Amino acid sequence: MTEIVRTERADRVFVSYRQLRVSDRGFDKGSPDHSSDQLAAARPGLAVIWTGVHTGFLDVTIQLAAAPPNLPRPEEWEESIEIDLVTLTGETVLFGLMGDPPSQFPNLTPQGPGRYRMRVHTRGRSLNNKAYKQVCPEVYMVTIWPIDVGCGAAARYQEVADNEPPNRSDRILAWAKEQARNEPGRPARKGAREQKR
Numbered sequence: 001m002t003e004i005v006r007t008e009r010a011d012r013v014f015v016s017y018r019q020l021r022v023s024d025r026g027f028d029k030g031s032p033d034h035s036s037d038q039l040a041a042a043r044p045g046l047a048v049i050w051t052g053v054h055t056g057f058l059d060v061t062i063q064l065a066a067a068p069p070n071l072p073r074p075e076e077w078e079e080s081i082e083i084d085l086v087t088l089t090g091e092t093v094l095f096g097l098m099g100d101p102p103s104q105f106p107n108l109t110p111q112g113p114g115r116y117r118m119r120v121h122t123r124g125r126s127l128n129n130k131a132y133k134q135v136c137p138e139v140y141m142v143t144i145w146p147i148d149v150g151c152g153a154a155a156r157y158q159e160v161a162d163n164e165p166p167n168r169s170d171r172i173l174a175w176a177k178e179q180a181r182n183e184p185g186r187p188a189r190k191g192a193r194e195q196k197r
Helices: 150-160 166-183 186-196
Strands: 004-015 019-022 038-045 046-050 055-065 079-087 092-096 114-123 131-149
Touching: 004 019, 004 092, 038 079, 038 114, 055 092, 079 150, 079 186, 114 150, 131 150
Parallel strands: 055 131
Antiparallel strands: 004 055, 019 046, 019 092, 038 046, 079 114, 114 131
16 A cells, blocks of 8 residues: 555635646646536646635645555545646645645645646535535545656656647637737836836
């Protein structure tokens, strides 16, 4: 049996827009493509776990392992998925969209940049959950272990990330940045502020 190196639980992880994120610190690219029935999906630098509740607090446990751990008993969980998690920095955190990482959660990829496996288990996940300002009945367990890490892996996966085609969220983000840049009057207002100095 593979030893779980570390386990931490946070019973009030804030989530919004149905997104728990496992991300490189400071990652600002779009979300991975997914279908509406997926539990999780990933792209280099970011994995997203889609929750049932839109906005609220979730009970989340993280487990870090040195190698693939045994599966938990099937009666404990209703849904599960296992996906690749690629970190380009080796500094990976879990947080709800528009929330902060729980203080008790460590760096999830302590072996450095490269490829990990992430297994997600959940129970109580329902799109009908309305849990704003309270803990909803959804419970998650996220288990992560290294597959291919180190300096050579970092270079390989950075090349993969650089060559990844843009997805819909990347295109929306690029469009929004372009609109902000071309907003009428914005350069003039900036110039006026600079002239007052």
